[in-house]
Amino acid sequence: MMMSGVHLKPHTQTLPNGFSFDLLPVEAGSFMMGNDDEDAYGDEKHIHRVSIGYKFHIGKYPVTQDLWKAVLPGENPSYFKGERRPVEQVSWFDAAVFCNALNEMCGYPLCYFSDPAFQQPYGKTTAGYVLPNDGPVYHKPGTPGYRLPTEAEWEYAARGGATDQPTKYAGSNRLDEVGWYGENSHGETKPVGLKLPNALGICDMSGNVWEWCEDQWHDTYEGAPDNGSAWVDQEQVTYRVIRGGSWINYAQYCRTTHRNNGTPAYRGNNIGFRLVLSALPV
Secondary structure, eight states, X not given: OBOOOOXXXXXXXXXXXXXXXXXXXXXXXXXXXXXXSTTOOGGGOOOEEEEEOSOEEEESSSOBHHHHHHXXXXXXXXXXXXXXXXXXXXXHHHHHHHHHHHHHHHTOOOOEEXXXXXXXXXXXXXXXXXXXXXXXXXXXXXXXXXXXXXXXXXXXXXXXXXXXXXXXXXXXXXXXXXXXXXTTSTTSOOOTTSSOOOTTSOOOOSSSSEEEEEEEOOSSOTTOOXXXXXXXXXXXXXXXXXESOOTXXXXXXXXXXXXXXXXXXXXXXXXXXXXXXXXXXX
């Protein structure tokens, strides 16, 4: 059954070239992150309270191929072509470059850098943006604008915010209502927005494509931040968190609490990303 809720007014971002896309507000609140149900894996089972003391906006959809091309003109990296399908075959590094390019287009400061002094924007050259696909990469804390979601923000948004009755998948206890996965995808990604949204109006958070998060991978939640911030504690990050499952996966991988990881340079046809906007213009 789909989770009910009031869909709040979206923020529409219009780029200088006329392309626009929507983000949805996620209000501050707290939730119990993790899961100890019979479907849960060990890395989910340290249930802990996370308090997100700020409002943020998150993409109504994962980044689509038409949005990718509007920000980074050139070759569409996706294996399954389609303007309204999620962009895929993009690495974590590629997503960081995209966020920098988008921030520059929208008048926000850049947030991903190649040095700890935050002097060299990651992927930016005198000729424009390139996709280096290696690191290190440093995120400048507190920078307003577009970035990847933290793992806690992602799960909080997927669950529908601060609710006492979260659904198993993002918007329903029946995955067929809200997501594309191994049993209904016909072996491919699908255009976004064809399934029901969750309680906040967000679509495709269960299935279609995995979504990169900001965080470095940790095998358990022991020691995880409790304020919604990203958990990154090494300069050379071996793995980054991915969430949500994809078109090729079994249903249990598409649960809102399921955790997975990938090497940040990996480009697969089942991994994309979703944007978070950490502050609106005054």
